[in-house]
Amino acid sequence: MVKNNLSLMDNRFANNYVVRNVVGSLRLMLEDKATMVYFSYLVFVLFLGAFGPMLAPYPYDETLYVNGEILRSAPPSLAHPLGTNNIGQDIFSRLLYGARPTMITGLLGGSMIISIGMTVGVTAGYVGGRVDNTLMRITDVVYGVPLIPFAIVLVSLFGIGFVQSIVVIGLLLWRGNARVLRSQVLQIRERPFILASKAAGASRTRIVFKHVLPNIAPMAVLFFSLGIGFSILIQATLAFLGVTSPFIPSWGVMVRSAYNSGLMSQAWWWSLPPGLMIAFTVLATFMFGRSYENIAGQGNEEAFVQAG
Amino acid sequence: MTENAGPVLETQNLEKYFDQSTSIIDTLLRRENEKVQAVDGVSIALDSNESQGVIGESGCGKTTLLKTLMGLYQPTNGKILFKGNDTAEFGRKDWKEFRRNVQIIFQDPFDSLDPKLTIRETLEEPLKIHNISNVDERIVDILEQVELNPPEKYLDRFPRQMSGGELQRVSIARALILEPEVILADEPVSMLDVSTQASILNLLSELVDELDVSMFYISHDLSTVSYVCDRINVMYLGRIVESAPTSELLEDPQHPYSQALIDAVPIPDPKYNRGYTTLEGDVQNPVGIGDGCRFRDRCPDRMDVCEQTPKFIDVESDDDRKVACHLYYDHPQHTETAHTDEEQQEPEVSAQ
Ligand code: SF4
Numbered sequence: 001m002v003k004n005n006l007s008l009m010d011n012r013f014a015n016n017y018v019v020r021n022v023v024g025s026l027r028l029m030l031e032d033k034a035t036m037v038y039f040s041y042l043v044f045v046l047f048l049g050a051f052g053p054m055l056a057p058y059p060y061d062e063t064l065y066v067n068g069e070i071l072r073s074a075p076p077s078l079a080h081p082l083g084t085n086n087i088g089q090d091i092f093s094r095l096l097y098g099a100r101p102t103m104i105t106g107l108l109g110g111s112m113i114i115s116i117g118m119t120v121g122v123t124a125g126y127v128g129g130r131v132d133n134t135l136m137r138i139t140d141v142v143y144g145v146p147l148i149p150f151a152i153v154l155v156s157l158f159g160i161g162f163v164q165s166i167v168v169i170g171l172l173l174w175r176g177n178a179r180v181l182r183s184q185v186l187q188i189r190e191r192p193f194i195l196a197s198k199a200a201g202a203s204r205t206r207i208v209f210k211h212v213l214p215n216i217a218p219m220a221v222l223f224f225s226l227g228i229g230f231s232i233l234i235q236a237t238l239a240f241l242g243v244t245s246p247f248i249p250s251w252g253v254m255v256r257s258a259y260n261s262g263l264m265s266q267a268w269w270w271s272l273p274p275g276l277m278i279a280f281t282v283l284a285t286f287m288f289g290r291s292y293e294n295i296a297g298q299g300n301e302e303a304f305v306q307a308g
Numbered sequence: 309m310t311e312n313a314g315p316v317l318e319t320q321n322l323e324k325y326f327d328q329s330t331s332i333i334d335t336l337l338r339r340e341n342e343k344v345q346a347v348d349g350v351s352i353a354l355d356s357n358e359s360q361g362v363i364g365e366s367g368c369g370k371t372t373l374l375k376t377l378m379g380l381y382q383p384t385n386g387k388i389l390f391k392g393n394d395t396a397e398f399g400r401k402d403w404k405e406f407r408r409n410v411q412i413i414f415q416d417p418f419d420s421l422d423p424k425l426t427i428r429e430t431l432e433e434p435l436k437i438h439n440i441s442n443v444d445e446r447i448v449d450i451l452e453q454v455e456l457n458p459p460e461k462y463l464d465r466f467p468r469q470m471s472g473g474e475l476q477r478v479s480i481a482r483a484l485i486l487e488p489e490v491i492l493a494d495e496p497v498s499m500l501d502v503s504t505q506a507s508i509l510n511l512l513s514e515l516v517d518e519l520d521v522s523m524f525y526i527s528h529d530l531s532t533v534s535y536v537c538d539r540i541n542v543m544y545l546g547r548i549v550e551s552a553p554t555s556e557l558l559e560d561p562q563h564p565y566s567q568a569l570i571d572a573v574p575i576p577d578p579k580y581n582r583g584y585t586t587l588e589g590d591v592q593n594p595v596g597i598g599d600g601c602r603f604r605d606r607c608p609d610r611m612d613v614c615e616q617t618p619k620f621i622d623v624e625s626d627d628d629r630k631v632a633c634h635l636y637y638d639h640p641q642h643t644e645t646a647h648t649d650e651e652q653q654e655p656e657v658s659a660q
Contacts, residue, residue, distance in 0.1 A: 021424065192414035193422045196482065199378050200434040201407030210433070214424040 021217060025292065035291040038284040045281055049103030052096035060097040060249050063087055076269050083269040085257065094249050095273050101250035102232055102281065105166050109231025112170025114224045117177025125185025126208055142175045148237065155243045165244040169231050177223045184216045218292060225289030229282040236278050251278050314392050315353035316522050317377065317410065317490050322350045322386035324376045346372040348546035354490065359516060359523040361537035363530055369546040370526045374492050377524065378412055408438050411483035415495040417475035421467040427478055428463040434486050450481045455511060473504035480512060484519065491516065491523045497532055509535055530569055534558055542566045545602040548620065552629040562623060562631045564607045601634065609635055
């Protein structure tokens, strides 16, 4: 008996709620081949974000010379696998450097979106009444704001900058999260297991943190990854429109420079790689989120099958 | 909170109405909002160590009654007394005491336990809330009591890894782990298959006896209710229409609705011959229904006087039983004169 209790104690640590859920569902997800591919790709981008600058053969802003001449718009070669741009910078190096700002954009934007969205949604859904009304009206107002024009206005107010452009995205895009999570909470809070725990005297905080949040977690993970994707996408748009710092060599800024130089179509080695990187990264976050949702959904279906 | 020798849990004229959702147009036109009268003037008292059933068709308000009793809904009118104290006047401490002593078991075992928690975590929660020590010991004990053996095997399982019967045992364990005085059970076996039903019912009634718990057992299924309960309340559209000790109700139902219910229970004897009372029509929606006996649209014995709400009175021959039907008390000769504006509390004078 005593021995048993001890081993239970050990288990308890490994069985920590968050750890258990994350590890458990990740394992399930990676059984799917396609998800495995997306996941590996995201890990790869994260890796580039962390170590890309160290791997780059040249500093991103170094102008390269050949025989005293600036190496302008050189096509791919062995020395420069992706060629150079119109001011003689190595594109491959810039691409590697560009992973970091892109990754920061995604993570910062995504976290802002999910944290604001979740706070608003869960509070509105669980507290209800006047609080719910107020929060949802605010959400409606935010819904009415057109994203890109507003971002341009805000960025020009706060000053053009890399971080500003991300914050603006975070401040607007939480709206969808808030709505959907609220409706999830509305459903969950009427389910018998929540009522039973209320009946046992659980406080509001306890119910929200122990029962509500873990049960909307799959949805939240989906939204987090969608948020990452959207942030990257919109930040690239803003970069393209010129409302972010041009000195931070994100992929979006690269596409813009290529466009501005007027060499977009000739120097495909310049515009295409960052564009494709953006597209793949966004796609991978979306698909990854989807598959998490599927897994979580399957869990429920399993329960239904048993119920039937 | 003062102790009291009377009923543990009691309702006096309990009412719970719901607003129907109103559209903006209704609000603009100041249309009167019709209320759903889910529970309408219910008075029942549960003594300690007693098991009472509330039986009725789905939609009759029995689940609302239960949730109101549990304090999950605010009553519209009337009182809920816990050991003689009005819950409306409860402070924080009183509620905590109430929450420790009144527990609930729900119908759907697959949705009664948090899917993200292990069985141990589910059972641990009430103990933590009420600062009770020797958690592990208690959990193991209670699992043994609900016959989930060996308990260690179940502790770290998730609800999705268990069968309906097992899950319902865990629900019972969760309700009993705080050693409550009252259990409210909302059709705890109706979603289980028949063989499991029997074992869960057995378990429940044994435990309730053993642990000196009182129970409100709510169901639409007369056979399970009569198996577990000492006394049965028949509910129809928000009102209790008859209340009697189980055996008496089964042998000699008074209210036409109870008669119909009991006739509907199959009797496993092909030679048994009985007059069938068939119930025609459907249950009304309890929306904005006015006075009168609520059963009158379906009642085979309907009279003119049934347009007035019948009193809930003792059956003459037996003061342990009550029934709400005009058949069971005398009315003044000229009912027409007495027929307007009579309230339930102030019924037409009778019984000279
Ligand atoms: S009061 Fe009248 S309508 Fe109602 S059950 Fe009795 S006889 Fe039937």
